[in-house]
Amino acid sequence: MAKRRQNPRLAKSLHCYTIIEVADLYGVHRNTVRHWLANGLQALDAKRPVMVHGTALNRFHMARRDMVAQTCGPGEVYCLGCRRPRKPAGLIADFTPLTEKVGTLSAICPVCEGMMTQRVNSARLQDFAAEVEVSARPAPEAIKESC
Numbered sequence: 001m002a003k004r005r006q007n008p009r010l011a012k013s014l015h016c017y018t019i020i021e022v023a024d025l026y027g028v029h030r031n032t033v034r035h036w037l038a039n040g041l042q043a044l045d046a047k048r049p050v051m052v053h054g055t056a057l058n059r060f061h062m063a064r065r066d067m068v069a070q071t072c073g074p075g076e077v078y079c080l081g082c083r084r085p086r087k088p089a090g091l092i093a094d095f096t097p098l099t100e101k102v103g104t105l106s107a108i109c110p111v112c113e114g115m116m117t118q119r120v121n122s123a124r125l126q127d128f129a130a131e132v133e134v135s136a137r138p139a140p141e142a143i144k145e146s147c
Contacts, residue, residue: 008061011054018049075131081112096137
């Protein structure tokens with residue numbers, strides 16, 4: 001089964017591809033490639049067989065990826081359940097340090113009430129703490145081997 005998001009740098013930029021070659025390259029059906037052509041993928045010309053330049057393929061997939069990309073604003077964590085950046089419920093979050101510089105930020109989504117987690121560094125944590133109340137939890141203890 002093909003991936004839903006295609007690698008935007010998979011096609012060779014100086015190569016021209018037919019519809020069948022594009023389908024094989026991305027592991028999709030030929031009709032999917034025809035659908036891409038109807039929705040913005042630029043063919044070289046109107047002649048048959050339809051040829052697509054590698055640069056146009058890469059540009060098309062990069063544009064599609066940029067269209068759905070969502071960045072978290074200040075005080076937001078990405079919720080996997082809602083598939084959106086959200087501010088935590090009650091504007092409260094927990095921080096668990098993993099190393100000296102990096103830790104895990106945990107919060108509850110106000111919409112779906114699922115757990116939201118995000119790895120943050122100290123600079124991002126300070127920006128986040130300006131918007132949301134963050135409580136620090138102790139780091140988990142390492143598992144000790146017993147002989």
